Amino acid sequence: MKALRTEITDALHSYIAVIERNEPYFKSPFHFHPELELVYVKEGYGTRIIGDRLDSFADGDMVFLGSNLPHVWLNDEIFYKGFTHLKASSIVIYFNKEVFSKGFYELKESSKITDLFMRAERGIRIIGKSKQLIAKKMEAITRKKDFEKIIELLEILHIISTSKEIEYIAHEGYSGGSLLQSKPDRLSEVYHYVAANYNKDISLNEISKIANLTPQAFCRLFKQRNNRHFVEYLNEVRISNTCKYLLETNLNISEIAFHCGYKTLSNFNKFFKKTTGLSPKQYREKARV
Numbered sequence: 104m105k106a107l108r109t110e111i112t113d114a115l116h117s118y119i120a121v122i123e124r125n126e127p128y129f130k131s132p133f134h135f136h137p138e139l140e141l142v143y144v145k146e147g148y149g150t151r152i153i154g155d156r157l158d159s160f161a162d163g164d165m166v167f168l169g170s171n172l173p174h175v176w177l178n179d180e181i182f183y184k185g186f187t188h189l190k191a192s193s194i195v196i197y198f199n200k201e202v203f204s205k206g207f208y209e210l211k212e213s214s215k216i217t218d219l220f221m222r223a224e225r226g227i228r229i230i231g232k233s234k235q236l237i238a239k240k241m242e243a244i245t246r247k248k249d250f251e252k253i254i255e256l257l258e259i260l261h262i263i264s265t266s267k268e269i270e271y272i273a274h275e276g277y278s279g280g281s282l283l284q285s286k287p288d289r290l291s292e293v294y295h296y297v298a299a300n301y302n303k304d305i306s307l308n309e310i311s312k313i314a315n316l317t318p319q320a321f322c323r324l325f326k327q328r329n330n331r332h333f334v335e336y337l338n339e340v341r342i343s344n345t346c347k348y349l350l351e352t353n354l355n356i357s358e359i360a361f362h363c364g365y366k367t368l369s370n371f372n373k374f375f376k377k378t379t380g381l382s383p384k385q386y387r388e389k390a391r392v
Contacts, residue, residue, distance in 0.1 A: 109136045117204035119252055121244055122195045128182040129191045131352075133175040136199040139223060140168040142176075144242050147191035149178040150389060153226040154273025155346035157381070157390055165234045166272065167263055169223030170200070175362045194241045198256060219264040226272030233266040237379065274343045274378065290314060290328060302364040307333070341365065342378045349387045356383045 120138075133152065133157065148161040151173045160176065168174055182189050200220065208217050215291035229237060237259055244255040263269070294311050310333060311321040325333045341363045348359040356366050358382075375383050 118199045118378060119256060120197040122197070123245055123250070124191065124193045126191045127189070128178040129176040129193070131175060133173060135173040136197075137170050138199050139170060139197040139220065140174075141241070142166050142168070143194045143238055144176070145192040145194065146181070147176075147178055147189075147193070149176065149182070151176045152350070152390055155343045155350075156226070156274065157271050157346075157379070157386060158272070160191040163234070164237075165229045165237065167219075167227045169226070171222060172224060172226055172273070174226070180265070192247060194246065196241065196256065196259075202253070202256075202376045209311050215264040216260050219260065222271075223367070225274075226270055229263060229266070229268065230269035230270065232264050233262055233268040237262055240370065274339045274346075288320075290325065293325075297337060297340055301344060302362060303339065304364075305337060338374055341380065342375055345371075345375065345383070346379070346386065349383060350390055356387075359383070 129147065131148075140307065142165065143162040144160055144162065146162055148159070150168075151158055151160045151164070151174065153166065153168065176193075177193075178191055182191065203213075206248075207213055216258055240255055240259050240262075244252060244259070247255050293310060295308070296313050307318045307321070311318045314321050314324070316324065323335070325331075329336055344364045346361055348354060348362070349356075352359075354362070360368055360371035363371075365374070372382060375381075375386075379386055381389065
């Protein structure tokens with residue numbers, strides 16, 4: 104399933120677009136676009152794919168997506184049978200980063216929103232009271248016009264940027280550690296190296312030299328910065344790339360496993376299920392329903 108590139112705000116001739124959808128089922132294909140997107144599912148259930156993650160969704164699901172993050176909402180099969188009591192209903196806000204000027208992003212007061220846009224590269228699920236508050240504001244923004252719409256959008260972004268009621272969706276390896284690369288330090292080369300060489304053997308001695316640290320010092324620093332061991336991070340990057348191959352190619356599972364750095368299929372299957380909750384075959388089949 105290859106992701107299609109689209110552009111939303113250009114087609115609608117506006118930097119901000121608020122769309123209410125009431126359909127028998129969600130119809131958009133697997134796609135990505137430069138606009139950021141906030142999605143609130145009012146009615147409907149099924150499976151959504153965001154980046155390399157395949158999850159279930161239901162009424163009340165709310166996610167915030169960064170620029171160029173592939174995604175699709177797929178209703179369960181029953182929605183395609185024409186039952187009138189089933190409905191796919193949502194409110195979606197699209198906006199281009201250029202809606203705010205370069206000077207806006209350089210303001211100290213805007214730093215949390217700037218950081219939010221970077222974090223949204225992995226997709227963010229919003230839960231709890233924050234979701235309830237934002238849902239009300241999304242209902243309200245459908246009735247706003249002109250500058251009032253921008254004010255409402257800023258208030259929504261402020262809530263998300265300061266909320267702790269969020270969950271990241273795509274695995275960290277999906278963005279190749281780009282969030283961490285934005286902070287220049289001695290681990291920057293490590294993230295670049297892993298992104299380019301995840302399919303090869305990477306020893307602790309080798310990766311420590313790239314960081315210009317002893318193996319012991321490297322392990323301490325990596326765990327401190329990432330709250331995981333380097334081997335766990337490397338595995339996440341490999342699994343993330345594996346998911347991409349499962350979604351976008353017809354290569355068989357063993358070919359994908361070996362291409363992504365796994366020497367044995369049994370080891371790969373174990374790590375894949377531990378990370379995604381599904382076997383590689385189940386992941387591919389569920390994505391193609």
